[in-house]
Amino acid sequence: MPLLKSWIDSANAPEGPFPLNNLPYGVFSTGAEEPRCGTAIGAMILDLTALEEEGILTAAEDPVLDVPFWNDFMELGPEIWESYRAKLQQLLSAEAPPETRALIEPHLVPMEAAELHLPFLVSEYTDFYAGRHHAENVGTMFRGPENALPPNWLSIPIGYNGRASSVVVSGTPVRRPWGQVKGPEDDLPRFAPSARFDIELELGAVVGQPSEGPVTVAEADRMIFGYVLLNDWSARDIQAWEYQPLGPFQAKATATTISPWIVTKAALAPFRVDTPDRDRPLLPYLQEPGPMLYDISLEVTLAPAGKTPTTIARTNYREMYYSAAQQLAHHTTCGCPMNVGDLLGSGTISGPAKDSRGSLLELTWGGKEPITLATGEIRRFIEDGDTLALTGGAEGDGYRIGFGRCAGMVLEALADPYAGSSSVKRGQ
Amino acid sequence: MPLLKSWIDSANAPEGPFPLNNLPYGVFSTGAEEPRCGTAIGAMILDLTALEEEGILTAAEDPVLDVPFWNDFMELGPEIWESYRAKLQQLLSAEAPPETRALIEPHLVPMEAAELHLPFLVSEYTDFYAGRHHAENVGTMFRGPENALPPNWLSIPIGYNGRASSVVVSGTPVRRPWGQVKGPEDDLPRFAPSARFDIELELGAVVGQPSEGPVTVAEADRMIFGYVLLNDWSARDIQAWEYQPLGPFQAKATATTISPWIVTKAALAPFRVDTPDRDRPLLPYLQEPGPMLYDISLEVTLAPAGKTPTTIARTNYREMYYSAAQQLAHHTTCGCPMNVGDLLGSGTISGPAKDSRGSLLELTWGGKEPITLATGEIRRFIEDGDTLALTGGAEGDGYRIGFGRCAGMVLEALADPYAGSSSVKRGQ
Numbered sequence: 001m002p003l004l005k006s007w008i009d010s011a012n013a014p015e016g017p018f019p020l021n022n023l024p025y026g027v028f029s030t031g032a033e034e035p036r037c038g039t040a041i042g043a044m045i046l047d048l049t050a051l052e053e054e055g056i057l058t059a060a061e062d063p064v065l066d067v068p069f070w071n072d073f074m075e076l077g078p079e080i081w082e083s084y085r086a087k088l089q090q091l092l093s094a095e096a097p098p099e100t101r102a103l104i105e106p107h108l109v110p111m112e113a114a115e116l117h118l119p120f121l122v123s124e125y126t127d128f129y130a131g132r133h134h135a136e137n138v139g140t141m142f143r144g145p146e147n148a149l150p151p152n153w154l155s156i157p158i159g160y161n162g163r164a165s166s167v168v169v170s171g172t173p174v175r176r177p178w179g180q181v182k183g184p185e186d187d188l189p190r191f192a193p194s195a196r197f198d199i200e201l202e203l204g205a206v207v208g209q210p211s212e213g214p215v216t217v218a219e220a221d222r223m224i225f226g227y228v229l230l231n232d233w234s235a236r237d238i239q240a241w242e243y244q245p246l247g248p249f250q251a252k253a254t255a256t257t258i259s260p261w262i263v264t265k266a267a268l269a270p271f272r273v274d275t276p277d278r279d280r281p282l283l284p285y286l287q288e289p290g291p292m293l294y295d296i297s298l299e300v301t302l303a304p305a306g307k308t309p310t311t312i313a314r315t316n317y318r319e320m321y322y323s324a325a326q327q328l329a330h331h332t333t334c335g336c337p338m339n340v341g342d343l344l345g346s347g348t349i350s351g352p353a354k355d356s357r358g359s360l361l362e363l364t365w366g367g368k369e370p371i372t373l374a375t376g377e378i379r380r381f382i383e384d385g386d387t388l389a390l391t392g393g394a395e396g397d398g399y400r401i402g403f404g405r406c407a408g409m410v411l412e413a414l415a416d417p418y419a420g421s422s423s424v425k426r427g428q
Numbered sequence: 429m430p431l432l433k434s435w436i437d438s439a440n441a442p443e444g445p446f447p448l449n450n451l452p453y454g455v456f457s458t459g460a461e462e463p464r465c466g467t468a469i470g471a472m473i474l475d476l477t478a479l480e481e482e483g484i485l486t487a488a489e490d491p492v493l494d495v496p497f498w499n500d501f502m503e504l505g506p507e508i509w510e511s512y513r514a515k516l517q518q519l520l521s522a523e524a525p526p527e528t529r530a531l532i533e534p535h536l537v538p539m540e541a542a543e544l545h546l547p548f549l550v551s552e553y554t555d556f557y558a559g560r561h562h563a564e565n566v567g568t569m570f571r572g573p574e575n576a577l578p579p580n581w582l583s584i585p586i587g588y589n590g591r592a593s594s595v596v597v598s599g600t601p602v603r604r605p606w607g608q609v610k611g612p613e614d615d616l617p618r619f620a621p622s623a624r625f626d627i628e629l630e631l632g633a634v635v636g637q638p639s640e641g642p643v644t645v646a647e648a649d650r651m652i653f654g655y656v657l658l659n660d661w662s663a664r665d666i667q668a669w670e671y672q673p674l675g676p677f678q679a680k681a682t683a684t685t686i687s688p689w690i691v692t693k694a695a696l697a698p699f700r701v702d703t704p705d706r707d708r709p710l711l712p713y714l715q716e717p718g719p720m721l722y723d724i725s726l727e728v729t730l731a732p733a734g735k736t737p738t739t740i741a742r743t744n745y746r747e748m749y750y751s752a753a754q755q756l757a758h759h760t761t762c763g764c765p766m767n768v769g770d771l772l773g774s775g776t777i778s779g780p781a782k783d784s785r786g787s788l789l790e791l792t793w794g795g796k797e798p799i800t801l802a803t804g805e806i807r808r809f810i811e812d813g814d815t816l817a818l819t820g821g822a823e824g825d826g827y828r829i830g831f832g833r834c835a836g837m838v839l840e841a842l843a844d845p846y847a848g849s850s851s852v853k854r855g856q
Contacts, residue, residue, distance in 0.1 A: 129674060143673075159677055160588065163589055165551075165767055177761070180580075182583075188708070191761075213842070238762065243674075244578055245571075245671070245675070247674040249588055250759070251762070254763045255763070283618075334607050334663065334679070334682045335605050335683070414641070418642055
C-alpha cells in the first residue's frame with residue numbers, strides 16, 4: 001500500500017509519523033478545556049469529539065466520544081472500527097471535495113498546542129515475557145546460564161498481572177522508588193531508594209472487545225484494537241530480592257509509561273510478519289492461523305538532564321517469540337474474563353545484538369559493562385534527571401506509521417517516603 | 429462490648445451472624461428489581477438505597493447509594509463511615525422510638541427472598557502469601573523442606589497481582605478450567621482440564637480510600653473499609669508448571685469468590701489481636717502501632733453433589749504473620765497508587781494442626797493423604813459437583829459478627845473449551 005494523500009499537507013511528508021494511512025486515536029486538551037478525543041494527522045490533531053457533536057462523523061447512534069477515553073468506541077466492535085476509519089480517511093483524503101474540507105478545517109488543532117492524555121481507561125494490565133533474547137539474557141544474570149530459559153518458556157507465553165493504576169501517559173515524570181533491597185553479602189534487607197532503576201522497551205496491545213471463556217488465537221487477534229509503545233519501569237535491586245516465589249510486585253509498580261496514540265491494528269495490517277520458527281511445537285491452542293507479529297522498528301534514547309539524547313538501543317518488534325494474539329489467547333485458557341481496556345505488555349523486546357537490547361540491565365550486563373553516551377556520561381542504570389524515550393514506527397512504501405514518543409524523566413527519590421507524599425490523612 | 433439490642437427480634441439471637449453490632453454492607457435484589465444497597469440485620473435486609481432516596485438516612489449531600497455498589501460511599505472517608513454507622517445503629521436500636529420503627533419497617537426485606545450481588549466494584553485485586561504455616565507447607569511440597577520458606581518471607585509480605593475480572597460473589601458456579609499441565613515424567617506439556625483443582629481459605633481486605641505515595645501501616649489501616657471471606661480457587665497442576673519465574677497466572681484466574689457482605693472494620697474493632705512474635709525484626713515501615721490482626725474463627729466445608737457438607741478445616745485469621753494493614757503499606761512502597769475498591773487477599777490461612785489447613789493441597793499433602801468425608805467419599809482435590817463453602821465469625825460477649833457464606837459449586841470442565849464459550853464472534 002502506498003502513501004494515501006491528504007489535503008493536510010503536513011500529513012504527506014514521507015518521514016512524518018502521522019500520514020493518512022495511520023490515524024491513531026488519542027485524547028488531547030488545549031488550554032483549560034476538558035480533554036477530548038482526537039486523531040493525529042500530520043502536524044495537526046483533528047477533534048473527533050467535535051465532529052461527533054456536530055454530526056459530521058459519528059460511530060453509532062449514541063455518542064461514544066463525549067468522554068475523554070476511547071473505551072466506549074472500542075466497545076462497538078471491529079465492524080464499527082473499520083467503517084469509522086474508512087469514513088475518517090475519506091474526510092481527510094486529498095480527494096475530498098472543498099465543502100468537506102470547509103467542514104473539517106475548524107476542528108483541526110496544531111499538535112504543538114495540545115497536551116496529550118491517557119488515550120483509554122486501563123481496565124487491567126498484564127505484562128508478558130515473550131522476547132527470547134531478553135529472557136535468555138535476564139535468566140543468565142538472575143539464575144545462571146544453565147537455567148537461563150525456564151523449562152516452560154518455549155511452551156507458555158509467560159505473563160504476570162501488573163498494576164493498572166501505575167499506567168501513565170508519556171511525559172509524566174517518574175519518581176525513583178524506595179523499596180526493600182538486599183545485597184548478596186548482606187544478612188538483612190535495607191529500605192532504600194532503588195540504585196538499579198531501569199526501563200523495559202515493550203509494545204502494549206490494547207484489548208478492545210471482552211471475552212468470557214477461552215478464545216482462539218484468531219479470536220484474540222480480532223479482539224485487539226491497537227498498539228502503543230510501553231515502558232515497564234523496573235527497579236532491578238528490589239526485583240531481585242522480592243520476585244521469588246510469586247513474581248515481580250513492587251519492582252514494577254512505580255509507573256508504566258505508554259505513548260499517547262493508539263495505533264490501530266488496521267494501520268499496522270500491511271506490516272504483519274510471522275513469529276519465528278519454533279524450537280518446540282506449540283500446543284494447538286497457541287498455533288497461529290496467519291502472521292501476527294509486526295515489523296515495527298524501535299529505538300531507545302537516554303538524555304541526561306539538559307543534554308542531548310543518545311540512542312542506546314535499536315531493535316524490532318518482529319524479534320518476539322509470541323504475538324499479542326497468542327498472549328491474549330493464553331490469558332483466557334482458564335476462563336479469565338477479559339475486558340475492554342485491558343492492556344497487555346509484550347515483554348522486553350531485545351534483539352540478538354548487544355545494541356539491540358531493550359533494557360539497561362541487558363545493555364550494561366547488570367552494570368558490569370557501562371555504556372558511554374554521546375555526551376560523554378557513563379551509565380550503568382538510570383540517574384536522576386535522565387529522560388528515557390522510546391520511539392517506533394513501521395516503514396511503508398513512501399510513508400511511515402509512527403507511534404509518537406513514550407518518554408519520562410526520572411526524578412530523585414523522596415528524602416523521606418513517609419512525609420507528605422500520601423493522599424490519606426496523617427495520624428488517626 | 430455486649431450485644432447491642434435491636435427492635436428486630438431476629439438480630440438478638442445469640443448465635444446469629446448479623447446482630448446490631450455487625451451491620452455489614454451488601455448489594456441485593458428481589459425479583460426483577462435493580463440491585464440496591466443494604467445492610468444485614470438478623471434475618472432481614474434493610475434497604476439503604478430506599479432510606480437514602482426518602483431522606484431518612486443519608487451519608488452526604490449527594491446520593492452515594494443510588495448505584496449497586498459501595499464504592500461511592502467508601503470514597504466519603506472514615507469520618508462519614510463512622511457517623512453513618514452510628515446513625516444506622518440508632519435507627520435499629522431497641523431504644524428507637526415507635527415512629528422511627530414505623531419509618532424503617534417498610535424497607536425491611538426477608539433475607540431469604542433476596543439475591544445477593546458483588547458488594548463493590550473491584551478495582552484491582554492483589555493476593556498475598558502471609559500465612560506462615562501455609563507458606564511452609566506449600567514450600568515444602570513445591571521446593572523441598574530445605575527451601576520451604578523463601579529467604580525474603582520473614583521480611584516481605586509477599587504478594588502478587590491477581591485478576592479483578594475473576595472476582596465473583598458467593599453462589600456463582602465455578603467451571604473447572606483447562607490449562608497447560610506437565611507431569612514430572614512428561615517430555616512435553618498437555619492441554620487438559622485441571623485434575624488438581626483446589627481452594628484457598630482467605631480473608632479479603634477492601635480498600636476504601638485512595639493513596640498516591642507510600643503510606644505507613646497506621647495510614648493503611650485507616651484506608652481499609654472492611655473485610656470479606658475470600659476463596660482463591662487454584663489449579664495446582666497448572667500452577668506447578670507455569671509459576672516460575674514470574675508467579676501464578678492462569679492457575680488463579682478462573683474465579684475468586686467473595687462473601688456478599690463487607691464486614692466493616694468498626695464491627696471487628698473489639699476483636700483486634702497482635703501479629704505473632706517476629707523471628708526476624710521487621711523494617712520500620714512494616715512495624716505496627718497496635719494490634720491489626722483479628723480473632724476470626726474460620727471453617728471450610730465440602731459437600732459432594734446432593735450430599736451433606738463435611739467440615740474439612742477449622743482455623744483462625746489470627747494465625748497470619750502479616751496483617752492487611754502491613755500488606756497495604758508494603759503495596760505502596762514503590763509509589764503504587766491504590767484506589768477505592770482494591771481488594772487484598774490475605775493469603776491462605778492455615779493453622780499449625782493438620783485439620784487447620786486452608787487448602788486441599790495441604791490437607792491431603794498434595795493428594796498423598798486423602799481425606800474421608802462424613803458421607804464416606806474420599807477426596808484428594810475437588811471433584812465435579814462439589815460445593816466448597818467458607819464461613820467465619822468473631823465471637824463477642826453474647827453475640828457473633830458473622831460474614832455469611834462464601835460458597836461455590838464446581839462444574840465439570842467444558843468438553844471443548846474452544847466451542848461456544850466465548851463472547852467474541854467466531855471466525856474472521
